[in-house]
Amino acid sequence: MRTYSLDDVFETRKRRDSWWTVYFVDPVACRVALPIANHTRLTPNALTVLSLVLGAVSATCFALNHHVAGAVVFYLSFMIDCVDGKIARLKGTGTPFGLWLDYVGDRVRVVLCAGGLAYGQYALTSDVRYVVLGAAVAVLDLFRYVNAPQMKRVREAVREERGERGPEPESDEDIDSLERVALVPRARRPRSFPRRFNRFLARHRVRSHLISGIEFHAAVFVVAPLAGAWALIPLAAAAGVLLLVNEVFLVYRMWRFTRRHGVPSSQESREHVLV
Template identity: 40%
Template sequence: MGLRSKVPRVKVTLQEIRERTYKPVDAWWTVLLVDPLAARLVRLVAPYRWITPNVLTLIASIFGFGAAACFATGERWALVAGGILFHISFVVDCMDGKIARLNGTGTMFGQWLDFVLDRVRVFFIALALFGGQYVQTENVAWLWLMAVAVFLDLFRYLNSAQMTKVRASMRDQIAAYRLPVAPRADSGADMGEPGDEMPAPAPAAAGGGSLKNRIGATLRRNRIRTHLFSGIEYEMFVFIVGPITGLIFGVTIAAGAALLAFEMFLIYKLLRACQQFPGKLAAAKAAHEEQETERVPSSV
């Protein structure tokens, strides 16, 4: 029975993997440098049901700690090897979500395990990378840079989780006033999502619309989100580009500045959404009361 469970099943096609596992939009590093390889690896391992998302999460951690071991030496060749191992770790880490969606094998515990091991892995890799440089140079600036790098990584993920929670709360409060009624034939307007900072842009005119809209549309057509420097790009630059190029200090500073700039923009957008929320909530409440009045038969 155990042997039969390990017999591979029929392989899925790359197209099926793309359709069922790719996110509609994703980080440009993932879209361009990870998905093409991860999809092909998923095609190889997907038929083996014993290769679960949790197994892949653990494998990604092993590669990650291998990268940390290389970084800790501080040697030039080891920095390059560490950067390559970190990228492999990220590819395998992306595979676990694809396998979960493809085979329906994802679990709530697996989501927790993936998140926690990601954060633990990044912490020890940062400790090894910057600590290794400190041992090589005895320059305390590397320790300060390590503290900043770890703080920014944690800030990004904690901030993202909290912003998601706030937006979900606003959506839920407005959704509570929506009645499950069929849309009227004369109403084709899109009410939008609660918490949106502004209405969805109108379709571009024949002239092509603004440069910003054209760039955004081009990025979305290629599955690239307009948030061009997120936690993913930050980690990839700090732990891959910096070590491979040998410009660890400068790349880390530049990546941190870019991450902060995009985070401040997201915070500004959240502020706008929160400022608009009371008006949207009041409008939803008024529409709800009007619909309730129409549903109650008027007395003669």
């Protein structure tokens, strides 16, 4: 059996990822993935199941109002969830079922932990705001992860129509770059602060979307519980608003892209792509 090095594991990191993952999870996940890859036969699916079990433990801690323990276990759950992807890419053992399991497991973990927080605080205080908090967190998470694949399908439909006119953008950053190239000639494009900032983030593997679902989870299930019960509602509300703003921005940018590179009117019936 091949022996992997830490550099091999580093190569499995995503080209760009959330800042929470890059700075607070990957440094641990890569070092955990190395002995798992070299000394165990754990599969990515087994790690995904372990992550889900830890998520259920975290939810139980929240329901019992052990917030610090719940936050620590949630972090471990998410870290193991990152390890399973690294093992899959390192050994080439990823499967379509594994993708589904990982996706559904993440949603189940969030719903369980949101319910645990809401139940624990409501049982302790009888404050209905915590019930609203749990429901809002679950709904926002589901919206984020239902909206994302639909936007991806829209982009793929547009890319298919543009296939003969240039390379296909591989990410939201590529789409944004294509828009700027189309709007401003290369020789005259200004080196604006947003462009310099995006390049800085890219050098550090950080996505330009600084508030995503991952940061939302970290704020609600790690940072707020560690800060104390008083922080649950204000931090969750602030993170939720920032997540919604990010989603609106992504939808707006997708709309701009489809307006400029959209499907010709003769093929407007392609809206069935989204069904």
